[in-house]
Amino acid sequence: MQQHTSPPAATRPEDRAAARVWDVARTVKDPEIPVLDIAEIGILRDALVAEDGTAQVIITPTYSGCPAMDAIRADVEHALREAGYERVEVTLTLTPAWTTDWMTQEGRRKLEEYGIAPPTGSSAMGMRRGPKRLALAVRCPRCGSIETNELSRFGSTSCKALYRCASCREPFDYFKVH
C-alpha cells in the first residue's frame, strides 16, 4: 500500500506580529459548525504581516464549492479591521487541498460534543487510484457505540453523512473523511 503524505496541519506562527494576526483570524467560527473556529477545522493556513503593514491571512476552503467561504473571508477581514489593522488581505488558496487530517484534536473533540461524529482515519491512502477514504468504525457521538450504519451518503450538508446508531437508535451526522 502506497502511503501518501499530505502537508501538515498549519500551526500558529512563531513571529509575534504574525501570531497576533493568526489569533485575530481564529476568532472566526465556521458558519456551518459554529463550535469550531477556522483554525480548529483546518481552514486557517497562514498569517503574516507584510513589510507595508498589511495583515495577510491565507485560508483554504473545505469541501469544494463550500458556500461558506465568502462569509468566512468577510468575517476574517472584519475581525482584522476591528482589531485595528488598516490594511488587510485574505487570500484563498486551493492547493494543497484541504483535508480532514488538518482538523485539530481539540476540533474533533468539540465536534463530537456538538453531536457530530468526527472524521475517522486518514484521507491520505491509496493516492495513485485517486482519493480513497480509509473506512474505520464511526462512533456514535451520543452513546459511544461503534455499532453504527450509514443511512445516507449526504446528511444536512455535503460534508456530512447521515448515520444511525444501532445501540441507542439515534440518527446522527458524521463528518466525512476528505
Ligand SMILES: [Zn+2]
Ligand atoms: Zn448511540
